[in-house]
Amino acid sequence: MSDTREESINAGRLLVVGTQAGGKTALVTKLAARTDQSMSYEEDFGGTIETEYLRLSFDEGRFFSLLLPVGGQQKWQKLRERFGSTAEGMIIILDSCTKKFWLNSLSQASSISSFLPYDNYPIAAVITKRDLNEIIRKEAENFAQAIVDGLKEAKTSPIVYYSRGFRITERKIHLLSNVIPFTTLEQVIINSLESKYFTGLVPGNARQGKVLLPGFSLVNCRIFSRALTQELTKPKGDQMQILSLLNDMRPSMLELDTNWVDLLQKYPKAGAEPQVNMDDLTVDVIKDTILNNLLASEADITDLVSELKKLSPKTGWKVSGHEHISIFEDEGLEYAAALIRKMMVDVKESERVDKFNLFNPIEQLF
Numbered sequence: 001m002s003d004t005r006e007e008s009i010n011a012g013r014l015l016v017v018g019t020q021a022g023g024k025t026a027l028v029t030k031l032a033a034r035t036d037q038s039m040s041y042e043e044d045f046g047g048t049i050e051t052e053y054l055r056l057s058f059d060e061g062r063f064f065s066l067l068l069p070v071g072g073q074q075k076w077q078k079l080r081e082r083f084g085s086t087a088e089g090m091i092i093i094l095d096s097c098t099k100k101f102w103l104n105s106l107s108q109a110s111s112i113s114s115f116l117p118y119d120n121y122p123i124a125a126v127i128t129k130r131d132l133n134e135i136i137r138k139e140a141e142n143f144a145q146a147i148v149d150g151l152k153e154a155k156t157s158p159i160v161y162y163s164r165g166f167r168i169t170e171r172k173i174h175l176l177s178n179v180i181p182f183t184t185l186e187q188v189i190i191n192s193l194e195s196k197y198f199t200g201l202v203p204g205n206a207r208q209g210k211v212l213l214p215g216f217s218l219v220n221c222r223i224f225s226r227a228l229t230q231e232l233t234k235p236k237g238d239q240m241q242i243l244s245l246l247n248d249m250r251p252s253m254l255e256l257d258t259n260w261v262d263l264l265q266k267y268p269k270a271g272a273e274p275q276v277n278m279d280d281l282t283v284d285v286i287k288d289t290i291l292n293n294l295l296a297s298e299a300d301i302t303d304l305v306s307e308l309k310k311l312s313p314k315t316g317w318k319v320s321g322h323e324h325i326s327i328f329e330d331e332g333l334e335y336a337a338a339l340i341r342k343m344m345v346d347v348k349e350s351e352r353v354d355k356f357n358l359f360n361p362i363e364q365l366f
């Protein structure tokens with residue numbers, strides 16, 4: 001098959017992968033808005049999987065598109081494979097405030113890799129939300145205190161939330177004992193952080209309300225709360241079947257108007273809902289969990305990059321580089337743009353090969 005990619009340095013297609021709400025759309029939209037070409041945006045799918053094409057331009061005025069398939073679920077695997085095999089490079093997005101989800105982003109990337117008809121396929125890691133990482137690090141004790149206060153309140157008053165079905169419905173649940181299930185804890189954490197760090201919220205309208213902690217959006221609040229809940233309830237093995245489904249969504253389990261027992265009908269092997277004794281959830285435990293299990297450190301990023309390099313011989317990747325950035329800072333966008341530019345050059349060094357590696361390299365590493 002002839003290869004015409006040399007004809008232009010900065011035309012082509014990059015794939016952007018990563019867990020739900022890691023910042024794929026936000027990054028690419030910001031980068032596109034920085035260029036002098038008007039941004040184009042098309043959405044192929046609504047719901048839990050979205051495919052977006054966004055165009056960037058560099059000095060020569062040529063475009064390349066970025067394609068963003070979302071959805072870690074197995075059922076989207078075929079779609080990801082198809083998109084993967086037509087893209088010339090891949091950007092892996094990792095959220096620096098929820099490092100336990102990195103494995104999911106890497107799994108998405110490596111599952112696509114098995115179908116890439118290239119060697120030296122350029123990949124880059126963009127670790128997002130650097131600003132929020134620094135802010136939460138300083139605020140960790142206050143986060144923990146707000147959650148402990150919220151738990152205390154939940155012992156005596158109902159937990160209020162808004163389910164997002166056809167219409168927004170206010171619902172209430174009561175804590176039944178000191179042992180708190182995943183679903184309830186997730187909502188208590190969201191409610192505690194929302195009441196401290198937002199004002200004027202309008203249920204069902206994410207655009208309303210004021211963010212009091214810069215960079216801590218309602219979406220960030222949910223993804224962070226879920227990651228924290230996972231760390232505190234320590235789900236194992238089969239329980240992850242349900243949680244990985246949940247991780248493709250932004251709202252909490254209760255806001256989705258579902259519950260563990262209903263989902264068990266679909267995933268009978270998942271077993272009982274993870275839970276934790278509230279007495280174990282002290283300010284220190286929560287604070288340490290935030291600092292040690294959720295917020296990425298520079299050492300974590302160094303480890304990640306060396307894992308990527310170790311994967312490279314198996315996946316055919318060539319690591320173009322990595323950046324830890326905030327999309328709200330010009331410097332961060334500058335670094336991301338330079339990295340993408342470098343990928344466009346590296347694309348020329350990738351070679352089409354006939355072999356298809358039908359294995360999952362991630363399984364061999366972790």
Ligand SMILES: Nc1nc2c(ncn2[C@@H]2O[C@H](COP(=O)(O)OP(=O)(O)O)[C@@H](O)[C@H]2O)c(=O)[nH]1
Pocket residue numbers: 018019020021022023024025026027070093128129130131132214215216217218219220325326327328
């Ligand atoms: N504080 C902060 N928030 C970010 C950053 N990048 C993305 N976000 C937020 O993360 C949330 C999810 O981003 P989005 O692009 O929709 O995620 P996607 O599901 O990967 O496309 C949004 O609220 C973004 O504003 C960042 O660098 N800093």
Ligand SMILES: [Mg+2]
Pocket residue numbers: 024025026050070
């Ligand atoms: Mg998106």
